[in-house]
Amino acid sequence: MSTHVASRSVYYATFAALLILLLLTLLAARFDLGRLSLAVAMLIAVVKAALIVVYFMHVRHGSSLVRAFAAAGFLWLAILLTLAMADYLTRDAATETTGGGGALREQKPPSVSPWAKRSAVEKSSRVPPR
Amino acid sequence: MWTFLATEVLFFGGLFAGYTVYRYLDPPAFATGSRQLDVTLGAINTGVLLLSSLTMALAVNSAQTDRKKQTVGFLAATLALGLVFLGIKFDEYRHKFEDRLVPGRNFALERLLHARSQEPAGVVGTIVKLGPHRVAIERGGNLAVFAATDKTRVTVNGRAAGVRDLAVGQALEIVAPPDRASADSLRAVSPRAEMFFSFYFAMTGFHALHMLIGVGVVVVVAIKAGRGRFSSLYYTPVEMTGLYWHFVDIVWVFLFPLLYLIDWHP
Numbered sequence: 001m002s003t004h005v006a007s008r009s010v011y012y013a014t015f016a017a018l019l020i021l022l023l024l025t026l027l028a029a030r031f032d033l034g035r036l037s038l039a040v041a042m043l044i045a046v047v048k049a050a051l052i053v054v055y056f057m058h059v060r061h062g063s064s065l066v067r068a069f070a071a072a073g074f075l076w077l078a079i080l081l082t083l084a085m086a087d088y089l090t091r092d093a094a095t096e097t098t099g100g101g102g103a104l105r106e107q108k109p110p111s112v113s114p115w116a117k118r119s120a121v122e123k124s125s126r127v128p129p130r
Numbered sequence: 131m132w133t134f135l136a137t138e139v140l141f142f143g144g145l146f147a148g149y150t151v152y153r154y155l156d157p158p159a160f161a162t163g164s165r166q167l168d169v170t171l172g173a174i175n176t177g178v179l180l181l182s183s184l185t186m187a188l189a190v191n192s193a194q195t196d197r198k199k200q201t202v203g204f205l206a207a208t209l210a211l212g213l214v215f216l217g218i219k220f221d222e223y224r225h226k227f228e229d230r231l232v233p234g235r236n237f238a239l240e241r242l243l244h245a246r247s248q249e250p251a252g253v254v255g256t257i258v259k260l261g262p263h264r265v266a267i268e269r270g271g272n273l274a275v276f277a278a279t280d281k282t283r284v285t286v287n288g289r290a291a292g293v294r295d296l297a298v299g300q301a302l303e304i305v306a307p308p309d310r311a312s313a314d315s316l317r318a319v320s321p322r323a324e325m326f327f328s329f330y331f332a333m334t335g336f337h338a339l340h341m342l343i344g345v346g347v348v349v350v351v352a353i354k355a356g357r358g359r360f361s362s363l364y365y366t367p368v369e370m371t372g373l374y375w376h377f378v379d380i381v382w383v384f385l386f387p388l389l390y391l392i393d394w395h396p
Contacts, residue, residue: 005194015184022176026169029391041387049380056187056376058369066132073136077143084147088154 004061014055021048131370135377142381145336149329149388162319163326164392166231166239168222172390175218176382182211183379190372193365198358201368205352208375212345219338226327233328240320257302267302276302330389337385340378347371 025044033040054060059070153160189204230238255269265278278296296302351371354360360368 006191008188008191011184011187011191014187015180018180018183019177022173022180025387025391026173029387029394041391042384045384045387048383052183052376052380052383056183057373069132069136073132073139076136077139077146080140080143080147081150084151085154088151 004058006055006058006061010055014051017051018048021051131373135373138377142333142336145329145333146384146388149333152325152329153392156322156325159319159322160326161393162239162243163323163330164389165395166226166229166242167330167390168225169390169394171218171222172386175215176386178211178215178218179379179382182208182215183376185211186372186375190365190369193355193360193368194362196362198355198360201355201360202352205348205355205368209345209348209352212341212348212375216338216341216345219334219341226331231327232331233324237321237324237327239323239327240316243316243320255302257296257298257300260296260298265296265302333385333389337378337381340381344371344375344378347374 021044025041028037028040028044031037053070057070059067062070185204185207189201189208192198192200192204226232229242230236231242255267255274257265258268258273259266261278263278264275266273266275268274348371351367355368
């Protein structure tokens with residue numbers, strides 16, 4: 001338990017930063033960044049989580065023991081994700097003949113809306129004036 | 131408390147690991163599933179939860195500085211925001227049940243997508259002239275001509291698009307037909323998207339359960355604070371409640387982009 005009493009302005013600033021990051025993640029999601037979009041979304045989420053842990057949860061002024069336990073959970077989570085994906089990400093390379101995890105992947109179906117370029121069609125097929 | 135939170139990280143970590151593997155195996159299914167969620171409600175809920183974390187932090191701060199009334203007030207605000215979050219979440223769940231997007235025997239994403247593709251795509255204009263192979267329409271003073279293959283289909287962008295029966299003086303209303311390829315891909319992707327909804331309900335469900343527990347704890351702590359049990363010398367229960375509440379907030383910070391924003395096209 002921390003004995004340090006933080007100034008309230010720290011909390012207001014943290015909250016403002018969190019809201020800005022929420023808007024940023026929405027903005028980033030609107031653009032098609034391809035494979036980067038997941039990385040960008042996760043980077044923003046990690047920064048938000050770090051702000052909450054460090055300022056709202058007082059790890060900034062916490063004891064070394066608190067910091068160690070706070071880090072431990074995330075460290076073990078990182079090990080879990082890394083080892084799980086180390087398996088799946090390398091299955092294609094290891095079992096090229098049988099397919100592996102990538103076999104389920106499929107091309108994204110093309111957009112079905114015929115109306116995406118409606119205005120262009122109308123222009124090209126406009127009735128000529130008599 | 132931090133030891134407990136570390137175990138909680140790993141509890142949700144298992145769900146996140148499962149999510150990561152299944153999303154990697156089938157990105158299109160997860161994108162299709164994600165598009166069915168309401169980003170507006172999800173974003174509002176994220177804001178509500180972040181604000182509740184602020185009021186929770188201020189409640190702890192008030193307890194640390196011997197401000198009893200403010201402690202109770204900020205705890206009440208946190209409680210109210212937590213209930214708003216749960217209310218919005220409940221509404222989202224209700225819609226998913228109505229749309230039959232709950233995994234199980236009645237999962238009907240394919241039917242829903244098919245029905246949506248049959249909805250009128252809008253009124254293009256008023257039909258002013260009808261030839262054997264062409265239809266002329268007027269909209270906002272402009273004329274346009276589409277090739278008409280028969281009385282129910284016109285060609286736009288090289289694709290056949292279904293319309294209501296053509297007649298002079300009536301609106302040309304487009305009913306976009308699901309073309310064959312997309313109908314097939316709907317049939318293929320729907321059962322696979324069911325896995326996305328399994329993760330959606332498991333992850334948001336366990337998160338909502340944590341919120342419910344948090345709401346209960348906040349009620350107890352607020353009552354104790356009102357009775358003057360805490361001071362700057364002893365405020366551990368308030369601080370522990372705060373840590374738990376912030377942790378639940380962090381879980382949602384990751385759930386929101388992973389579930390709602392995979393393939394967002396407003």
